[in-house]
Amino acid sequence: MTGTIIENLSGRKLAVLVTFLLLCQITCFLIGGLVAPMPANVQNILGTVCKDTSIMKNDTTKWFYNRGKGKCKSVDLGETRHDVSERDIVFAFQMPIPREGETYDYSRWQQNLIGVLQIDIGYHSQMEVKPRSTITIDARLAYRNKEDPDYDWKLYTQSVEKRVLDCDIDIKTEDYLYNCSHIPLFELGSLYHDYYLLNIRLPIDTPDMNAHIGHIQDMWVTVINQNGGFTKVWLSLKTVFFPCIIGILVWFWRRIHMLERKPVLLEKMLLTLGIALCFLNAPFEYLTLQFDLPFMLLLGDIRQGVFYATLFSFWLIFAGEHMLIQDASAQSSLKQYWRHLSAVAMGCISLFIFDMCERGVQLRNPFYSIWVTDLGTNLALTFIILAGISTGVYFLFLCYLVWQVFINISQKRQSLPTMCSVRRLHYEGIIYRFKFLMLATLICAALTVIGFILGQVAEGQWKWDENIELEYTSAFFTGVYGMWNIYIFSLLVLYAPSHKRWPVNDNTSDTQNLSEEIEFRGFPNERSEISSLTSFIRKATID
Structure with missing residues (x-):
């Protein structure tokens, strides 16, 4: 049997x-x-604060970046400047972080890319951040490859998104920053291109838009990708x-x-x-x-x-x-x-x-x-x-x-x-x-x-x-x-x-x-x- x-x-x-x-x-x-x-690899990227002097703020052919030919004119948000308004500020993030004298790019072996936004907000008695405020983000993502010139960025995608900004602070003094939650920003299912560029604006098209988010000093983007x-x-x-x-x-x-x-x-x-x-x-x-x-x-x-x-x-x-x-x-x-x-x-x-x-x-x-x-x-x-x-x-x-x-x-x-x-x-x-x-x-x-x-x-x-x-x-x-x-x-x-x-x-x-x-x-x-x-x-x- x-x-x-x-x-x-x-x-x-x-x-x-x-x-x-x-x-x-x-x-x-x-x-x-x-x-x-x-x-997985995790990389924290500090945004470069750029000044946009152009009249057309919606021009997707103009990009701001911190390295290469035609890089942006940086602005220090910690200083009081009367010639810069919120409409002129653009936060630029080059991914991966460009290094002097080194060629570092993404590989298709790395499969995907996730971006998480972290905002540094300084305390001001006259600009306190309300709990669970709504922040409106105009985000634009571009790409280029190794054979492209430094300035030849092409639009990948763009979107105006609303996120919840949840912040608190332990000591309310001018020298302290709010403890703000991470904000999920984007997720790419493939890393087909060599370089990516993220430009973020905080529009104020209406009186209530981005009116209760305090004084932003810096922006960070944490990018996570699979290790090649x-x-x-x-x-x-x-x-x-x-x-x-x-x-x-x-x-x-x-x-x-x-x-x-x-x-x-x-x-x-x-x-x-x-x-x-x-x-x-x-x-x-x-x-x-x-x-x-x-x-x-x-x-x-x-x-x-x-x-x-x-x-x-x-x-x-x-x-x-x-x-x-x-x-x-x-x-x-x-x-x-x-x-x-x-x-x-x-x-x-x-x-x-x-x-x-x-x-x-x-x-x-x-x-x-x-x-x-x-x-x-x-x-x-x-x-x-x-x-x-x-x-x-x-x-x-x-x-x-x-x-x-x-x-x-x-x-x-x-x-x-x-x-x-x-x-x-x-x-x-x-x-x-x-x-x-x-x-x-x-x-x-x-x-x-x-x-x-x-x-x-x-x-x-x-x-x-x-x-x-x-x-x-x-x-x-x-x-x-x-x-x-x-x-x-x-x-x-x-x-x-x-x-x-x-x-x-x-x-x-x-x-x-x-x-x-x-x-x-x-x-x-x-x-x-x-x-x-x-x-x-x-x-x-x-x-």
Whole structure:
């Protein structure tokens, strides 16, 4: 009678396979810890205060920058100047920061760029900043490449945005600055060009516009981009894992079709999980080296969301299938798990809608942010908090299911002493292997949940203005990513149908073996052995 490879693989071969997979896992952690740099770079840029003497303030062909030919005429806002009004002030930011005698530019390997605005406001008794004032920003973003002249800036995008300026001060004296919150400014889904230039104006088109924001002394823009060295390591891992998972998927499905039965639920879920992992592994990022693809951030979120949904659904079915004790004629289906899968689907759909509300709109307007209003901020924080709580509850529920599975194992193990020696050793080996696999599943689930929660916190900390110190190292990124591939690879190998047949006769009658097999059929041979058992019963009846 046939079963799965995990049941029939010899101990020596299984030890070699597990050792190889553990070495691959250690290698993934070492690559992240020893080879890859930090995942993201953070650079603080002080804005150059320029004086705009032109009559046409809306001219998008005129740009102000602090380095290069035709740089702007700088102004010191700390001095009292009667020849400069608010309409004439332009804050210029060149990204990256230009350095004398050095050529430093952005690389397409750096993938994306996020800008966060910080404003220094000095205290004046006659110009106090009101709590939660509204600041109107006229932001214009330009770009140029290495082959372009220093003055040849081209318009990338522009927008007039309103942001909430939340400031407070401890000591109200002229020498102190307000403590103001960070303001999310823009987010680019690709870094296709070499240099970027940001010009910010504070318009006063109406009497109430920017009337309660105090005396601004300086502006800072914090830019965050993915590290190019980390991207190279990350894509190298994808390039290696992508064909490996495709190859093992083809091998797995061929072994399924060699059997004289239809695939069972667990095998279908394994195939779906493998396809979702291939979608995640596909190195689409190589296309950004040649083309400007601002939707890559959104596509990456969708790919990760599809993988999370499939992985979380698989774990529920994986534990549930090994917990069921069914008749030989019973067949599992997704309908039996509709409650669990509905909860996972609702969570993933909610996160997808939230992501589309921000990054979907940013494809048209990079200066848009859902965090700019109280309603949007509360809604975004609610989504993130609920996502963290939901994943924590999911992990606890998965632990409960695994505990139920172990109870089922203990109940089945009580029948081992009554079996013949060959069968007892066979099933004891299966029990130990299955327990090890379930513990590996729990470890994988724990690291996945931790990574998901930390990812949500790390992405939102600049936007909700919380000073959270997160050392989100490259080793954790590459280790968890490698763990997903190694774990799913091992499942596809171990749960593929085996073509070996182990003996059913150990100096005992076929009737005794058959009764033992019926007594133990609920664990863990699954429906692959149940179908074989049905054929064996039919054959015995005919004989």
